[in-house]
Amino acid sequence: MREHDFEYDRDSDLPARAKRRRRGRFDDEPAPERRGRLTEEARVRLAAARADALDAEELPEAADRWSTWGDGDQGPLPRPDWVITELGAVDHELGTVKTGKEADVQLVRRSLPGTDRVSLLAAKRYRSNDHRMFHRDAGYLEGRRMRKSREMRAVATRSSFGRNLIAEQWAVAEFAALSRLWTVGAPVPYPVQRNGTELLLEFLGEQDGSAAPRLSQLRPEGAQLRRLWFELVDALHVLASLGLTHGDLSAYNLLVHRDRLVLIDLPQVVDLVANPRGMDYLVRDVRNITTWFTSRGLPTGLADAEELVSELRAEAGMA
The missing domain is CATH 1.10.510.10 (Transferase(Phosphotransferase) domain 1)
Structure with missing residues (x-):
């Protein structure tokens, strides 16, 4: 079933990282970072208030926000050269790449003002209160554990708080999976960062914004x-x-x-x-x-x- 079992000629220029595999399993799913019963919406509001209080400098013209690089989980090392980590970078929303039942994907251009450094990112944003249930989520959540019993109960009853938790758990799970798979050389997009229910991923496409x-x-x-x-x-x-x-x-x-x-x-x-x-x-x-x-x-x-x-x-x- 493997390729070497057949007479077949293929390119052999895969990156060195694709040849490395490491065994191991997830001992537990990463838990969302939160205190008490703070919902994702509340976290977003608090982050926005903090940003308003701390950032006296106005955004450069046409930018939609400052880089969120310092606000969440960051991608695995070694990072590709194109990843912009400076906090003075800005993000520009360029439009929708894909809409789905559980998440939407937007095209984001991150740039560092005063330089020619630019990278295109896919911003995957999980929904929470918009949808009462995630697509077939019950089966997938089996075997995943949350650290707090009240959070497990909220997820089980699909309360508003529970749905927010599920949305964040999906983002946490995908970011963790992509980080681990990237590290062992699997063909996945590089996970740049996670902040709440938003993932910023390597955009797979062309510089003109057309997706693969x-x-x-x-x-x-x-x-x-x-x-x-x-x-x-x-x-x-x-x-x-x-x-x-x-x-x-x-x-x-x-x-x-x-x-x-x-x-x-x-x-x-x-x-x-x-x-x-x-x-x-x-x-x-x-x-x-x-x-x-x-x-x-x-x-x-x-x-x-x-x-x-x-x-x-x-x-x-x-x-």
């Missing part, structure tokens, strides 16, 4: 189809080596950026051991994606769902 296409938008054939398949298999093995599966894998959650496959939308990443339904999610992930590839012409002998599940189980130490 989803796999579902493409019609790869022949050698390209095979290469993308093997890249996906490699990525799934990286996840399995950490005891994880994507949890909602489909051609809609894969980007093709400059001819390379990239995994996106990982808030629901599933721990195969801690989640009682972990293997069910793994099987579903594999079946969904093998069905897509075989429907596009990939030989079933190459995209064998049962064989790939067995490989991933062995990689995860669950054979």
Whole structure:
């Protein structure tokens, strides 16, 4: 099932980090940083009030806000050179990249006034009170623990406070997953920072703001189809080596950026051991994606769902 089992020539110029894998599992999900029953909306209001009080200097013309780099969790080391960490940087909202049931993605340009340093970011903002329930959240939340019993009760009852917690937990979970996967060389966007329910991620696209296409938008054939398949298999093995599966894998959650496959939308990443339904999610992930590839012409002998599940189980130490 792995690429080296077939006569197939592919590029070998993957970055060195993509060759490193580290084993281990999440011992616990990171908990949102909060005190008492402060809601996310209250935190935003307090942060805005603090910013108004401390920042006497006006924003540069056309900027929407000062950089939020110093206000939340920051991405893993080593950071790419394009990440702007100066607190004097400003953000410009450029428009919507994607709208979804649980989150919207906006294009943000971060720049450092007086220099030519500019980076494009994807701002993924999770909703809370807008939606009473997150899409199939109950199954994904199994095996995730919160540190405070009152927070667990709020989540279970889906109170207003609980829904805010769920929104922040999704952001926390996705940021933690992306940080860990980036570190071991998985093909994921670099997670720049998390502040509350907002994630700032590497924008996968072009400098003119056009986003990389989803796999579902493409019609790869022949050698390209095979290469993308093997890249996906490699990525799934990286996840399995950490005891994880994507949890909602489909051609809609894969980007093709400059001819390379990239995994996106990982808030629901599933721990195969801690989640009682972990293997069910793994099987579903594999079946969904093998069905897509075989429907596009990939030989079933190459995209064998049962064989790939067995490989991933062995990689995860669950054979």
